Amino acid sequence: MATLRIPRRFNGPPDSGNGGYVAGLLAEQRGEDAVTVILRSPPPLETPLDVRDGRLYDGDALIAESTSGKLERDAPPIVPxxxxxxxxxxxxxxxxxxxxxxxxxxxxxxxxxxxxxxxxxxxxxxxxxxxxxxxxxxxxxxxxxxxxxxxxxxxxxxxxxxxxxxxxxxxxxxxxxxxxxxxxxxxxxxxxxxxxxxxxxxxxxxxxxxxxxxxxxx
Missing domain, CATH: 3.10.129.10 (Hotdog Thioesterase)
Incomplete structure (x- = not known):
């Protein structure tokens, strides 16, 4: 079991973690090319969060969960x-x-x-x-x-x-x-x-x- 912490710098809304940052933090734990992360609750800042079986918890509260992912679309085209x-x-x-x-x-x-x-x-x-x-x-x-x-x-x-x-x-x-x-x-x-x-x-x-x-x- 790993313990993660979201530093205050990486907030989205004022009192919770930026969704993409939190998703990337959890995705790193999988070590796979494509990962899907579902956010279930606002991720608290400066709080020890446990990773168990690909899920991120604040105590017993489920914050996010990850699975192997697959992209269905081509990337949006580049803009100069x-x-x-x-x-x-x-x-x-x-x-x-x-x-x-x-x-x-x-x-x-x-x-x-x-x-x-x-x-x-x-x-x-x-x-x-x-x-x-x-x-x-x-x-x-x-x-x-x-x-x-x-x-x-x-x-x-x-x-x-x-x-x-x-x-x-x-x-x-x-x-x-x-x-x-x-x-x-x-x-x-x-x-x-x-x-x-x-x-x-x-x-x-x-x-x-x-x-x-x-x-x-x-």
């Missing part, structure tokens, strides 16, 4: 870096995500992946990794989280939280590499919304791809 920069200039967030480690515009120590719309169903943002966080696959899981949510229509008025994520990390970016993160919306059913994301590095190399289910709060 200059176009992603221009799209990011149109990014507008809401208070509950302002401090998010991934997309929070109020975070000087976050990834600052701020996606803007490039087509009806697609968003994109630039990302230049720095050396303040060790470059591990879970960082790609985090980077691929929020752009999926921001690809959903009406996210400002009907926000959603990550429900599940299946991802593969093909390679890690270099510090200072000019990356593009893309999110693509694929429809919804009731409160469930479906999206996919990808991270591209220099020369269009695909670093990671993911498929997600998001849950509208209302």
């Amino acid at each position: 870096y200059t176009e992603a920069v221009a799209a990011s200039d149109t990014y507008v967030s809401i208070e509950m995500f302002a401090s998010c480690f991934v997309c929070g515009s109020g975070r000087a120590d976050g990834l600052r992946i701020e996606p803007g719309r490039v087509s009806e169903n697609q968003v994109a943002a630039p990302w230049v990794p720095d050396d303040t966080v060790p470059m591990r696959p879970l960082l790609l899981w985090a980077a691929m989280d929020c752009p999926g949510g921001w690809s959903l229509p009406g996210m400002l008025h009907r926000p959603a939280l990550l429900g599940s994520m299946t991802a593969i990390v093909h390679d890690l970016p270099r510090v200072g590499e000019h990356c593009v993160v893309v999110g693509e919306y694929h429809g919804e059913q009731g409160r469930k919304c479906f999206a996919s994301t990808a991270v591209y590095g220099d020369y269009g190399r695909l670093l990671g791809q993911a498929e997600q289910v998001w849950i509208r709060l209302t």
Whole structure:
């Protein structure tokens, strides 16, 4: 049994872990190429969490569970870096995500992946990794989280939280590499919304791809 802890820096909503980061943390325990992680409860920060049989627990409370995964879609197509920069200039967030480690515009120590719309169903943002966080696959899981949510229509008025994520990390970016993160919306059913994301590095190399289910709060 392993014990994990989510440092406060890696929050999504103010008092819980970023869904992609937490999913990547649990996925690392499996050592498989493709992993699916389902988030069951808000992951608490700075709290010892137990990993048992691929599941993450806070005491007896189930936080997340992982299984072997399989991607069903091709990765969203790449967007040119200059176009992603221009799209990011149109990014507008809401208070509950302002401090998010991934997309929070109020975070000087976050990834600052701020996606803007490039087509009806697609968003994109630039990302230049720095050396303040060790470059591990879970960082790609985090980077691929929020752009999926921001690809959903009406996210400002009907926000959603990550429900599940299946991802593969093909390679890690270099510090200072000019990356593009893309999110693509694929429809919804009731409160469930479906999206996919990808991270591209220099020369269009695909670093990671993911498929997600998001849950509208209302």
